[in-house]
Amino acid sequence: MVTTIEDLHADVLARALRRLDGRSLAAASCATAGLRALAADPETWRALCLAEWPSLAGQPRLFAAIPPRRLFADTYPFPSADCGDLGGGDLPGELVSTVDVYCRGAPLLSRVVETPASSSWFLGSPFRVEAVERKKPAPEAVPSPAELELSWVVVDPVRGRAVNVSSRRAVAMDRHWYTGETLVRFAVVLGGCKFEATVTCSEGSQLVNEVSAVSLAVEDADGAAVSGEGTLRLLAAAMKGPRRGGEREPEEAKRMYEEFVKRKKGRKERKARREALVDLCCSAASAVVVLTFLAAVALR
Structure with missing residues (x-):
C-alpha cells in the first residue's frame, strides 16, 4: 500500500x-x-504575512482592504524598475506605510504610518515620511548597524494594492558629516527615481548604537526631491506594474542604486562644466565690452 x-x-x-x-x-x-x-486558505497566507511583517499585527483594516495572498504577491517580490505609464488616472488619496526593521534576522522595531495624500500641500511638497522620529522616546539598541535589514511596504487601502520600496538589505552605509551618526541606506529605483529609506543610528550613553530615526524620501536623477504628486504617480504605476523574482534581488537593487548614483554624479559634473563654460563666455564678453569702451574713450 x-x-x-x-x-x-x-x-x-x-x-x-x-x-x-x-x-x-x-x-x-x-x-x-x-x-x-x-x-x-486566507488564514495560512495571513499567518505568513504576519511572520514576514510584524507591523501588520493589529491592523485588521489592511487585511480587509487587501487579501493576505494578494498582499504577499504584491509585496514580497521586488517591483520592476520600469514603472510603465505615469500619466493620468486617479491617484491614491491615502498611503499606509508598514515599516519593519530587523537585526540579525530578528524583528527590532515595527511601525505603521498613515499619510493623507490628497491635500494640495502634500501634492506640492517634497515627499518624505518619518516612521521613527528623533523626538520619540525609547530608541532601540542595535548591536551592529551593518546587520540591519528593512522592509518598507506602502499600501493603497482604497485600491487594495501594495509595493515594497526597500531593498531589504543595505545598499550603502556612511556617517553624517556633522553629527557623526551612522546612516544605513536602503533603496530601490523606480521610474528613473530613487526611493531611499534611511535608518539613522546614533551612539547612546553606553556607546551602543541606537535607532533614532527611520525615514523615506524620493529624489530624481538630478538629485532633486520629488513632490508628493510625482511620488504618488510612481507608486501607483509600481503597484500595477510587474514584479521581479529571484534570489539575487537585494544584489540587483544595490547594483541599480550604484548605477543611479553614478549617473547622478555624471549629470552633476556635466552641469558644472556647462555652467563653467557659460561663466567663461560671460566673462569674455564682459572683457570685450570693457576693452571696446576703453578703446573708444582713448581714441576720442
Missing part, C-alpha cells in the same frame, strides 16, 4: 503549510488539487 502526503489529516497538512515561506507555499499549491485548496 502506497502512502501519500494527502493521506495525512487536513489539519496536520494545514499546520505544515503554515511553516513554509511564500515561494514554497506557492510551489506546494501546484502539486495536487488538495494541497491547492489548503494553500488557498
Whole structure:
C-alpha cells in the first residue's frame, strides 16, 4: 500500500503549510488539487504575512482592504524598475506605510504610518515620511548597524494594492558629516527615481548604537526631491506594474542604486562644466565690452 502526503489529516497538512515561506507555499499549491485548496486558505497566507511583517499585527483594516495572498504577491517580490505609464488616472488619496526593521534576522522595531495624500500641500511638497522620529522616546539598541535589514511596504487601502520600496538589505552605509551618526541606506529605483529609506543610528550613553530615526524620501536623477504628486504617480504605476523574482534581488537593487548614483554624479559634473563654460563666455564678453569702451574713450 502506497502512502501519500494527502493521506495525512487536513489539519496536520494545514499546520505544515503554515511553516513554509511564500515561494514554497506557492510551489506546494501546484502539486495536487488538495494541497491547492489548503494553500488557498486566507488564514495560512495571513499567518505568513504576519511572520514576514510584524507591523501588520493589529491592523485588521489592511487585511480587509487587501487579501493576505494578494498582499504577499504584491509585496514580497521586488517591483520592476520600469514603472510603465505615469500619466493620468486617479491617484491614491491615502498611503499606509508598514515599516519593519530587523537585526540579525530578528524583528527590532515595527511601525505603521498613515499619510493623507490628497491635500494640495502634500501634492506640492517634497515627499518624505518619518516612521521613527528623533523626538520619540525609547530608541532601540542595535548591536551592529551593518546587520540591519528593512522592509518598507506602502499600501493603497482604497485600491487594495501594495509595493515594497526597500531593498531589504543595505545598499550603502556612511556617517553624517556633522553629527557623526551612522546612516544605513536602503533603496530601490523606480521610474528613473530613487526611493531611499534611511535608518539613522546614533551612539547612546553606553556607546551602543541606537535607532533614532527611520525615514523615506524620493529624489530624481538630478538629485532633486520629488513632490508628493510625482511620488504618488510612481507608486501607483509600481503597484500595477510587474514584479521581479529571484534570489539575487537585494544584489540587483544595490547594483541599480550604484548605477543611479553614478549617473547622478555624471549629470552633476556635466552641469558644472556647462555652467563653467557659460561663466567663461560671460566673462569674455564682459572683457570685450570693457576693452571696446576703453578703446573708444582713448581714441576720442
